[in-house]
Amino acid sequence: MPVLVVKDGPGPGTQVPAQLQRIPIPLLSPTSDCTGKTVKGRVVHKGPLVSMGEDNYVLKTVIQEEDSQQNMSPEHSSINIILFGALAKDYSESVSQADMLLVTGFTVGNSPTAQKDKLHACNLQLAGDDAWMYVWPSTVRPRASVPRKRTSPASTEVTRAAKVVKYTYVPLSDLKPGVVVNVYAVVTFFKQPFRTKGTDYCSTLKITDQSNKKVGCTIFCDKLEEHPKIFKMGDIIRLHRVKTQLFNGAISLLTSHGFSVVTFDGTVGSPVVPRTSSGSFKFGEEDCQVVEALRTWAANQSLVPAEPCVPLSAVQPKTYFDLTCQLLAKAPVDSSCTLLKVWDGSKCPHPLLDVFVEPNTLEGSRMLSKDMANLTANVLVYDNHVEVARQFKPGSYLRIYNLHAVPGASRLPSNDSGQSDQTEHLGFHLHGGTSYGRGLRVLPEDSPDILDLKRILETFADSDINDSSMFEVWSTPPESFERTCDHTVEQVSLAEVKSRGPPQVFHVQVQLKSYQPQRLYQSLKLFCHKCKTIRDVPDDVTVGGLFSEAQKDVGPCNNGYWTLALPLPREPPSESPSRTLTLLMSSQLMGKGKEKELIFLKGATLEETCRIASAYSNIVPVTSLQGTMTLLDLSAPFLFRGTKKYYGCKQCSQLKVGESLGEGVKVWDEESVADALGVQLLQYGLLMKLELQDGTGSLEALLWRDAESFFHVSAEDTAADQEAQDRVQETMDRLCPPGSSTAERPWMDLCLSAYTVEENGQRRACYQICHTDTRSTNPYTHPHATPSDT
Numbered sequence: 001m002p003v004l005v006v007k008d009g010p011g012p013g014t015q016v017p018a019q020l021q022r023i024p025i026p027l028l029s030p031t032s033d034c035t036g037k038t039v040k041g042r043v044v045h046k047g048p049l050v051s052m053g054e055d056n057y058v059l060k061t062v063i064q065e066e067d068s069q070q071n072m073s074p075e076h077s078s079i080n081i082i083l084f085g086a087l088a089k090d091y092s093e094s095v096s097q098a099d100m101l102l103v104t105g106f107t108v109g110n111s112p113t114a115q116k117d118k119l120h121a122c123n124l125q126l127a128g129d130d131a132w133m134y135v136w137p138s139t140v141r142p143r144a145s146v147p148r149k150r151t152s153p154a155s156t157e158v159t160r161a162a163k164v165v166k167y168t169y170v171p172l173s174d175l176k177p178g179v180v181v182n183v184y185a186v187v188t189f190f191k192q193p194f195r196t197k198g199t200d201y202c203s204t205l206k207i208t209d210q211s212n213k214k215v216g217c218t219i220f221c222d223k224l225e226e227h228p229k230i231f232k233m234g235d236i237i238r239l240h241r242v243k244t245q246l247f248n249g250a251i252s253l254l255t256s257h258g259f260s261v262v263t264f265d266g267t268v269g270s271p272v273v274p275r276t277s278s279g280s281f282k283f284g285e286e287d288c289q290v291v292e293a294l295r296t297w298a299a300n301q302s303l304v305p306a307e308p309c310v311p312l313s314a315v316q317p318k319t320y321f322d323l324t325c326q327l328l329a330k331a332p333v334d335s336s337c338t339l340l341k342v343w344d345g346s347k348c349p350h351p352l353l354d355v356f357v358e359p360n361t362l363e364g365s366r367m368l369s370k371d372m373a374n375l376t377a378n379v380l381v382y383d384n385h386v387e388v389a390r391q392f393k394p395g396s397y398l399r400i401y402n403l404h405a406v407p408g409a410s411r412l413p414s415n416d417s418g419q420s421d422q423t424e425h426l427g428f429h430l431h432g433g434t435s436y437g438r439g440l441r442v443l444p445e446d447s448p449d450i451l452d453l454k455r456i457l458e459t460f461a462d463s464d465i466n467d468s469s470m471f472e473v474w475s476t477p478p479e480s481f482e483r484t485c486d487h488t489v490e491q492v493s494l495a496e497v498k499s500r501g502p503p504q505v506f507h508v509q510v511q512l513k514s515y516q517p518q519r520l521y522q523s524l525k526l527f528c529h530k531c532k533t534i535r536d537v538p539d540d541v542t543v544g545g546l547f548s549e550a551q552k553d554v555g556p557c558n559n560g561y562w563t564l565a566l567p568l569p570r571e572p573p574s575e576s577p578s579r580t581l582t583l584l585m586s587s588q589l590m591g592k593g594k595e596k597e598l599i600f601l602k603g604a605t606l607e608e609t610c611r612i613a614s615a616y617s618n619i620v621p622v623t624s625l626q627g628t629m630t631l632l633d634l635s636a637p638f639l640f641r642g643t644k645k646y647y648g649c650k651q652c653s654q655l656k657v658g659e660s661l662g663e664g665v666k667v668w669d670e671e672s673v674a675d676a677l678g679v680q681l682l683q684y685g686l687l688m689k690l691e692l693q694d695g696t697g698s699l700e701a702l703l704w705r706d707a708e709s710f711f712h713v714s715a716e717d718t719a720a721d722q723e724a725q726d727r728v729q730e731t732m733d734r735l736c737p738p739g740s741s742t743a744e745r746p747w748m749d750l751c752l753s754a755y756t757v758e759e760n761g762q763r764r765a766c767y768q769i770c771h772t773d774t775r776s777t778n779p780y781t782h783p784h785a786t787p788s789d790t
Helices: 085-094 285-300 383-389 448-458 469-474 494-500 540-550 606-613 670-677 707-711 715-720 722-735
Strands: 003-006 037-046 050-053 056-064 078-084 100-104 107-110 122-126 132-136 180-190 201-208 214-221 236-247 250-264 320-334 337-343 377-382 397-407 426-430 439-443 480-483 504-516 524-527 534-536 562-568 579-585 599-602 619-625 628-631 639-641 644-646 683-686 688-694 697-703 748-759 762-770 772-775
Touching (some): 003 085, 037 078, 085 132, 180 285, 214 236, 236 285, 320 448, 494 748, 540 619, 606 619
Parallel strands (some): 480 748
Antiparallel strands (some): 056 078, 100 132, 180 236, 201 214, 236 250, 320 337, 397 426, 397 439, 480 772, 504 688, 619 628, 639 644
């Protein structure tokens, strides 16, 4: 982070980089692209150096664009510059008012003092290894000349070497809250960067060092490549300018102004090669010694797994594992899923499922030798990982973290209509989210982790790649929908269905023209079997509001329950009232040693209730009504079981909270809890309206009663499980691919039930899809009907 001072006249040294482009101060805005740009002006104000802690400084200065002094007001031509860290200290020692300044490596932000000081609406912020400042002393005419470091404003005739910045590293056990520090550590856990709701990417780490203190670290960067390049647990990390904060009673680290990071392979004996995207960073012999010491210590502490990755030859069904492999080919499956075809040179002992892809969507090797085909695994990448996976190039070496070995053909599209159910075949899923470090990334070609893999794969380099068997396997048709009913009726057209009318059952062969709702989460409904009402599942905002309203009731619950009150700390803002979290347990269940099987919770937020529910079997949120415990409004869930939420019917429930809990209950599940509390349990269901078409016309039909068999999911699971939601989305994307024409959509063999409903005194025919299941046949040919709309 040098401040370089220019000496008048020619001489040896580093020139100001010719590729840098100057941007005028009036044109600066928060959206300006600052890469390779400079700003130049004369120093018109130099503020004092402010110390924020050890080796942590801030300084504010103002420059004015000299070319604009006569023609433009200060609010356009003058701008605040905020300097951080060692750069601020160097500037304080080396620069004087009236010097000419050229800065690069800055970021542009909104100036909070623009209204007060009447300067530019933005400010420049400089920190980190990429920030540079070139200074022409006030006695020197600015021009393209040799930059040199000076140690005092008066020494304009003497050139000296740039000052070497000495960094101090703090042991993790010595961290105090509220300061900016530099640390070296060993990575014990990490999550790959993921996109936040804003413009940043976020990654989280857990680190430790020789002090045996374990610390969490959260990193925010607007560019993916600026995040630490961590490939496995045990890697060494160096963090500069991270801020300490107290969170849940423990010290954690957070990125601050000027943050930079360098990582190293953690294997003892491997070359000490820094991994960073920064164009300039400091690394010397002392740093090398620190890395080696951490490697040795970590190895002796067994912090590094003996086998960080599992080869395909050792994979077992239903397990989660890390895989190092080479990408052979890839193809999009739908908007939320991408297929990766990978191998690691070893053969999985279990038969592997094949996944259909359209031939024209496949990028990479379409035809491989039979030997290579037998070693190829299909990996389905979901949700937030799709964006990353689609940037990969075939031939790249990958590491996939927390990959799930999924047995059974029901979880993956089948590849062969002639094969029987492949219940023992394995597919591989990289589920959405970042739990357990789930993610994937490209390994560099010189990574020590792929040397063995390269040697293995080289043995196949001369294999014959003209065998078309692999191409045929990859291009087999996907699953389609067929009737499962026993009706002995002949197939008819949609025109005949509408002409005959209800009540009847029809067999039709149709395509999907459109469907509602487009946002599939809106298809999830709650159904009461007693009064037959259907209602929407409330969103988290609505439910969270009900929980917040219930917190206003601070009175006690005098139901004879055993009570544990936990005062919670006051939350910001400081005027927010303190809260008490109350756990109530049935004395009746405590006498049977089953008190933890059913817990009543009062005073918690929705988020807190979900967290507690992840550790206990049944959590019932309650509030106080005139000193008596009662359930929340039944618009909110009355029961939490793990990630699942259960609702009750307002019309049919007859609450009896506080009465003796059910005698003879052996297992407390949602039905027994509902019965004990007098709640009429609502069932989850999926409700959609599908517009069907064939060559004779179109017709709208509901999918409700048999929706679960249609999608091969449970509606209850769909409410809580991302994988089940993905299954529904995948099915609809296959039947009605976004942007597709009618001719490109598959045909379905459906069973339609026709019935009559009465609305406002008028009777009309309605239709519902029933008795339809997923089967493996070719849905892309239709022997008779020709769509009228292509």
